[in-house]
Amino acid sequence: NAGVTQTPKFRVLKTGQSMTLLCAQDMNHEYMYWYRQDPGMGLRLIHYSVGEGTTAKGEVPDGYNVSRLKKQNFLLGLESAAPSQTSVYFCASSSSGTDFSGANVLTFGAGSRLTVL
Amino acid sequence: GQNIDQPTEMTATEGAIVQINCTYQTSGFNGLFWYQQHAGEAPTFLSYNVLDGLEEKGRFSSFLSRSKGYSYLLLKELQMKDSASYLCAVRDSNYQLIWGAGTKLIIKP
Numbered sequence: 001n002a003g004v005t006q007t008p009k010f011r012v013l014k015t016g017q018s019m020t021l022l023c024a025q026d027m028n029h030e031y032m033y034w035y036r037q038d039p040g041m042g043l044r045l046i047h048y049s050v051g052e053g054t055t056a057k058g059e060v061p062d063g064y065n066v067s068r069l070k071k072q073n074f075l076l077g078l079e080s081a082a083p084s085q086t087s088v089y090f091c092a093s094s095s096s097g098t099d100f101s102g103a104n105v106l107t108f109g110a111g112s113r114l115t116v117l
Numbered sequence: 118g119q120n121i122d123q124p125t126e127m128t129a130t131e132g133a134i135v136q137i138n139c140t141y142q143t144s145g146f147n148g149l150f151w152y153q154q155h156a157g158e159a160p161t162f163l164s165y166n167v168l169d170g171l172e173e174k175g176r177f178s179s180f181l182s183r184s185k186g187y188s189y190l191l192l193k194e195l196q197m198k199d200s201a202s203y204l205c206a207v208r209d210s211n212y213q214l215i216w217g218a219g220t221k222l223i224i225k226p
Contacts, residue, residue: 004159042121042216043160043204058213090159105150106214108159 002026006091006109013081013116021076021112023091031094032074033058033106034066036087043090049074081116088113119143121217123205128223129195137190137203137220145210151179151190152204154219160204164190192222200224 004025013019023032030051035043045058049068063085065077074093078085092106120142129135141149148167152160166172166181166188178191192199202219209215 040125040218042206042218043214044216045213104208105162105165106152106160108161110159111157 004091004093004107004109006089006112008112009110010113011115013078013114015082015116017081018077018079019081019114020078021089021091021114023074023076023093023109025072025074025091025093025107027093027095027107028071029093029095029107030071031096031104032068033092033094034064034074034076035090035092036060037090037111038087046076046089078114081114083116086114086116119207119209119215121205121207121215123203123217123220125218126221126223128225129192131195131197131224131226133195134191134193135195135222137192137205137222139188139190139205139217141186141188141205141207141215141217143186143207143209143215146183147208147210147212149179149181149188150206150208150214151188152206154202154204156201163203195224197224197226 007022033048034046044060047066049055052071055066067075089112091109122140151163154160164179171180176193181188202221204219205217206214
């Protein structure tokens, strides 16, 4: 079982370039998330999806777009990269989002380290 | 605003016990999570508390006091492989996760 797979693992961009990060999960999870992790800060939610064909904004959505055309894939796009988007990006998935009875544990991918020059 | 506070870094000795504290101020409460993150790797789930009290899982235990907005993660019989960052996260009234910045735990022989 691969779990959550992110590609690419590393990428260097120049300011203004665009790119897409791909996240794939094989656990049939409904919910998928994109986070960024910066030194000295907690994980911050960029966008999330509660099912195929749906997306929603998180805490820091500006400068990013997402798509969830297939249940197992969640794409994060940067239209015009800026140095402030230099970060480690984590994709995660969970079986549900508002589960009163359970923990709704997140399974994370290994991360994608993006540097914008 | 919403806030999760954890110590930035802690050091402990192999074989000892360490307690990592987490205090929170959030809009509502629907559970508290602890995740472990080794350097350069993904966070992995350790524990979940939604009711007051202690949850024990092998060498790891997690405690919650909702009235005090406080949790701790207790690691016993420390091993070198426990060197990692420990992330505290609270699920608020909108079922959104609010994350602390993490506590980097350094284990010395």
